[in-house]
Structure formats: structure tokens, C-alpha cells
Amino acid sequence: MTALPAANGPANIRVAEALTAAGAHDAAAGVRRLDESTHTAAAAATALGVPVGAIVKSLVFTADGEPLLVLASGDHLVDTAKVAAALEVAEVRRADPETVRSASGFAIGGVAPVGHPAPLRTIVDAHLASYPQLWAAAGTPDSIFPTQYDELLRITAGTALDVAAR
Numbered sequence: 001m002t003a004l005p006a007a008n009g010p011a012n013i014r015v016a017e018a019l020t021a022a023g024a025h026d027a028a029a030g031v032r033r034l035d036e037s038t039h040t041a042a043a044a045a046t047a048l049g050v051p052v053g054a055i056v057k058s059l060v061f062t063a064d065g066e067p068l069l070v071l072a073s074g075d076h077l078v079d080t081a082k083v084a085a086a087l088e089v090a091e092v093r094r095a096d097p098e099t100v101r102s103a104s105g106f107a108i109g110g111v112a113p114v115g116h117p118a119p120l121r122t123i124v125d126a127h128l129a130s131y132p133q134l135w136a137a138a139g140t141p142d143s144i145f146p147t148q149y150d151e152l153l154r155i156t157a158g159t160a161l162d163v164a165a166r
Contacts (some may be wrong), residue, residue, distance in 0.1 A: 010107060011115075011139030018115035022155040031138045039109040039141040041074030046135065048144070051075070055129060056136035056152065058094040058111040060103055060120075063087055066104035067095065069120040071113055071136070071152060072163055073127040076161040079165040083123060086161050096147055109141040113156050122158035126148075129160075 012031055013088070019028035038044035045052040055074030060067060065086065074080050081090040097108055102109045103120060111134050128134055129149040136152070140144045153160060 003044070009140060011110065011112075012143050014115040015112045015139040015143075015145065018112075019155065022114060023085040024147065024151055024155050027066050027147045027151065028054060031143060032145070033140075033143045037109075037141045038137065038144055042069070042135075044135060044144060045074060049056075050135065051131070052074075053127065054131040054134055056113065056147075058104070058137055059114050060100040060111060060158050061092050062095050062099065063092050063121070064089040066101065067120055068092065069104070069111075069113070069156070069158075070163060071117075071124045071128070071156065073131075076125055076164040077145070078163045082159065082165075083163055090115065106137075107140055107141075109135050110111050110139050110143070112139045112145075113147075113152060113158075115139060119157070123157040123161045123163060124153050124156065124158035125163045126160045127162070128149075128152065128165060149163060 016028045041055040053075040056073045084092040
């Protein structure tokens with residue numbers, strides 16, 4: 001793991017700036033690029049030596065056609081029917097790659113919880129509260145930043161919800 005160089009890509013810098021603007025200074029200072037891809041939660045957990053549940057998966061869905069960011073624990077599959085019922089919408093479905101990029105500003109595999117072109121309605125998996133330290137994507141498939149559950153809720157203006165498929 002290496003510190004984020006000043007000449008790093010714009011996606012990582014955008015995430016670090018968004019974290020700083022949200023008052024998450026330790027998270028911003030902790031943005032790192034890994035030597036290997038963190039494209040999947042399992043790969044990120046292996047690279048960091050942490051439980052897969054401590055990895056925050058940033059998943060873009062649509063809720064009745066509007067973008068929805070779900071921050072799920074790496075060890076959970078999202079139950080879209082449960083999320084739809086909780087949000088009182090007719091349908092929640094995975095967004096296509098174009099919608100992911102336009103809504104989040106990032107490509108699949110590197111979607112960060114912050115740094116989007118416009119605020120996204122955000123759900124945060126309540127299971128993430130089980131872990132004292134969380135790791136989320138920082139805008140590219142090989143970058144991450146550390147955070148905690150309460151901070152994640154605050155910086156995303158997210159709503160806590162049990163999203164796990166059982």
C-alpha cells in the first residue's frame with residue numbers, strides 16, 4: 001500500500017477533496033493506492049488483510065428510475081425487494097454501466113461513497129456498524145480509504161438500513 005501521490009489521478013483527488021470538505025480529514029489523509037486491484041470486496045479484503053464484511057461495496061441502483069447508492073457490507077448481497085419496500089418505491093434494480101458513471105462519476109469497481117457530480121440518495125448497510133474500521137473505494141479499482149460507520153453515514157447523508165438478502 002502506498003500513500004497517494006500528489007500527481008495521482010483525478011478520481012482519487014476528487015474523493016480526497018470530497019472527504020476533506022465533509023470534515024473527514026483522517027479518511028482523506030488515508031486515501032491509498034494498492035499494488036493490486038480492489039475491484040471486488042474479496043480482493044480488497046485480501047489485499048488489506050481484513051474481513052470481507054469490513055469492505056464497503058458502493059453499488060449504484062435505480063429506484064423507480066432515479067439513481068440510488070447502496071453502501072453494502074462486502075459479505076452481503078443486496079435484497080432489492082427489501083430496499084424497494086423500505087423506500088416505498090415500486091422497483092429497485094442494478095444500474096447499467098452508463099448510469100453508474102453518470103450518477104457517480106466513477107466506473108464500476110471504483111465507485112466511491114463521495115465525490116459524485118451531484119448528491120445521491122444513499123442507503124448504508126446497517127451490518128457495517130459491526131466493524132470498527134471500514135474500507136471504501138476511492139474512485140479507482142485499486143484505491144481505498146479508511147472510515148468508520150458513523151462517519152460514513154454522516155459524509156454521505158445516508159440512511160441506515162438492513163439490505164442483506166437472507
